[in-house]
Amino acid sequence: MSLFNIFNVSGSGMAAQSVRLNTTASNIANADSVSSSIDETYRARHPIFEAEMAKASHQQQSSQSVAVKGIVESDAPLQKQFSPNHPMADNDGFIYKPNVNVMEEMADMISASRSYQMNVQVSEAAKSMLQQTLRIGK
Incomplete structure (x- = not known):
């Protein structure tokens, strides 16, 4: 895998x-x-990721970028x-709240933030290696 492919993989990440x-x-x-009805109530959303395996297998490369396949409720x-x-109660006196678990969401946010940070560090390391390679020719 060339160093330039690393930028594609970490960028997609x-x-x-x-x-x-x-x-x-x-x-x-x-x-x-x-909300006052089940149909109008917000539902938690989560992204679904897929590795672009088809591109990797057609190009015979080991690098795989990440793609968001969709967002599901x-x-x-x-x-x-x-x-x-x-004031939002329905005729039977019920209100409806989302199915969001704030503790899970905070843990997911920390995980996503750390994953993003790791991808930035991979890009910085690849950039540093490329700069070092260019300095060898001087």
């Missing part, structure tokens, strides 16, 4: 982790939202709470 950070931030921002049940005095 940074883009993927950026999507992961944004969906996690969206989940945390909507964790305390309330969580199937976890929503929180139904009896609160007849709430």
Whole structure:
């Protein structure tokens, strides 16, 4: 694998982790939202990643970049709470809260942040190696 491919792989990793950070931030921002129906309630979202294996196998390279295949909503049940005095309560006195687990989201945010940071460090190391290689010719 050439050093230039490292930039493609780490760049795609940074883009993927950026999507992961944004969906996690969206989940945390909507964790305390309330609605009066199940259909309107926010559901936690999570990105799905895939390695671009087809590109790697056709080009006979060992490097694989990361791609975001899609963003899916969580199937976890929503929180139904009896609160007849709430202005958003339905006819039966219930309000609906998202299925966002803030503790899981914070752990996911830390993991995504560290993964992003590691991809930045890989890019910096490759850049340093390329600079050292250019200095050999002087």
